[in-house]
Amino acid sequence: MAKDGKYRKPERREFLVPHVVARKQISPxxxxxxxxxxxxxxxxxxxxxxxxxxxxxxxxxxxxxPRRTNGLWVAEYLLMSKDTRPIGxxxxxxxxxxxxxxxxxxxxDVDFVLHEDADGTLGPASAWAxxxxxxxxxxxxxxxxxxxxxxxxxxxxxxxxxSALPAVLGILASSPDDVPTEAYVELPDARDAQPVDTRPNTxxxxxxxxxxxxxGDTALAAVRAATLPDGPGYAWTAGGQRLATGIxxxxxxxxxxxxxxxxxxxxxx
Ligand SMILES: Cc1cc2nc3c(=O)[nH]c(=O)nc-3n(C[C@H](O)[C@H](O)[C@H](O)COP(=O)(O)OP(=O)(O)OC[C@H]3O[C@@H](n4cnc5c(N)ncnc54)[C@H](O)[C@@H]3O)c2cc1C
Numbered sequence: 001m002a003k004d005g006k007y008r009k010p011e012r013r014e015f016l017v018p019h020v021v022a023r024k025q026i027s028p029x030x031x032x033x034x035x036x037x038x039x040x041x042x043x044x045x046x047x048x049x050x051x052x053x054x055x056x057x058x059x060x061x062x063x064x065x066p067r068r069t070n071g072l073w074v075a076e077y078l079l080m081s082k083d084t085r086p087i088g089x090x091x092x093x094x095x096x097x098x099x100x101x102x103x104x105x106x107x108x109d110v111d112f113v114l115h116e117d118a119d120g121t122l123g124p125a126s127a128w129a130x131x132x133x134x135x136x137x138x139x140x141x142x143x144x145x146x147x148x149x150x151x152x153x154x155x156x157x158x159x160x161x162x163s164a165l166p167a168v169l170g171i172l173a174s175s176p177d178d179v180p181t182e183a184y185v186e187l188p189d190a191r192d193a194q195p196v197d198t199r200p201n202t203x204x205x206x207x208x209x210x211x212x213x214x215x216g217d218t219a220l221a222a223v224r225a226a227t228l229p230d231g232p233g234y235a236w237t238a239g240g241q242r243l244a245t246g247i248x249x250x251x252x253x254x255x256x257x258x259x260x261x262x263x264x265x266x267x268x269x
Pocket of ligand 1 (some may be wrong): 030051052089090091092093110111112113114115117122123125126127162163164166167206213215265266267268269
């Protein structure tokens with residue numbers, strides 16, 4: 001796989017147009033949309049926190065995508081008129097199956113958090129997932145993996161809010177058996193936790209956010225209070241910008257982590 005600074009990029013990237021084969025409300029705040037179709041035969045699973053851009057049809061129901069796949073696609077996208085430009089967001093591979101559950105061929109599960117705006121409305125991607133029906137098309141563009149531990153790290157720390165649940169569980173599923181890992185996932189509701197088999201050297205802390213508490217503060221407080229393993233560690237953190245930057249600041253300032261031993265990504269603001 002190609003390595004490009006902050007990311008391990010896919011070798012080859014193209015815009016793919018899979019369609020919805022199933023949609024299920026799996027917990028109070030999560031909808032799982034399963035994508036399938038011929039297009040996914042070109043999708044190469046990389047494990048860990050593999051993420052991709054999603055592009056939604058415009059109000060007229062038409063999905064128009066940039067044609068370029070090199071770095072110029074962004075300029076082409078931005079030059080599209082507001083009426084024709086698809087809304088773009090970012091999501092994570094929850095599961096990839098070579099043989100589908102709902103039909104023949106590969107499938108991708110994507111777990112969408114249904115979060116509300118301050119005025120109670122859902123953002124466009126959340127609303128798309130809530131209303132998704134079999135046959136609905138969506139554009140996707142693979143971006144690869146950000147989880148890149150340095151070889152010197154003897155243990156891993158993973159921290160995220162609900163938007164990073166798919167990535168944290170993907171990293172746990174892909175990681176080698178012999179690396180002790182502490183994982184913290186903050187959720188709006190304890191019922192949003194997903195059943196996971198963890199290794200004996202891994203602890204997955206599901207944290208429930210008390211009502212009215214800003215997103216991320218519960219995870220930040222838990223990590224601040226934690227007794228973490230000794231030795232050189234590597235931390236990966238994602239979720240609301242406040243959480244990702246707060247964890248990085250804590251690890252670098254209070255725990256002496258080298259800056260290059262922390263990968264942090266603001267998933268939303
Ligand atoms: C690499 C990457 C991978 C991601 N993977 C996933 C994933 O697998 N599943 C997932 O659900 N999300 C994931 N996200 C986060 C997702 O892209 C954002 O939450 C996105 O903004 C949702 O789009 P929307 O159209 O629903 O809402 P928007 O229109 O973007 O936002 C509407 C309002 O909601 C607020 N908001 C946005 N996201 C959240 C949130 N999660 N919680 C609370 N408030 C929010 C915004 O501040 C805004 O006020 C990922 C982000 C990145 C960068």
